[in-house]
Amino acid sequence: MRVRRLHDWPATVPEARAVQEELRGLVDLAGPGPEEPELVAGVDVGYSPEDDRLVAAVVVLRAGTLDVVEEVAVSGRVRFPYVPGLFAFRELPTLVEALERLTVTPDLLVCDGYGLAHPYRFGLACHLGILTDLPTIGVGKTAFVGACEPPGPERGAWSAITDGGETIGRALRTRRDTKPVHVSQGHRISLSNACRQVLELAPRYRIPEPIRQADRLSRRDI
């Protein structure tokens, strides 16, 4: 699929912040996003324990059956330090290469990490949404910014993640008695639809299937 080249990859913190400030105004939070997506892609990155290599993985699933339609893994090198809030600049360059090698265009992109629920309201999922112009969802495994009450114990229970009075995401229980995931909007999808999609994509495990598959692939090829 085609990915827009809106900027060069920044090498420094100030450059990266400038890119975020420039692109954050382009984010579409109105959605509503696809009602019944046909193809859903998951993206994740795995890191080498011994050097600076990383593997970006994209797995496309048929939404109805969760069957794998296409897989792409691309290896690269870390070119940006881990700075909370600028996490996307580590993974995006190689992730974009992997997406460009996709022969199909997904209807929805599920990202490992945050979208709106981000210190500058522009996490990896928002950034990837702008570059691909696809609806994107951010799914985080741990809390980052904002606060929320613990949702009820049942699958499907959720509570709002708020920060300074504004709602930036939801803690969503995808599996009974299991730690919730943190869902936030990336681009071109509403928060309620994002949660509905995440729930449908995680019928069995805590982590939505597209991300689980991408995670497996990124570790296998490192």
Place this chain on the structure above:
DNA sequence: GCGACAG
């Protein structure tokens, strides 16, 4: 000022 901070 200090610590905490997606992966």
Place this chain on the structure above:
DNA sequence: ATCTTGTCGC
């Protein structure tokens, strides 16, 4: 992210 053993539960 990654380094790590056992353990509890389906």
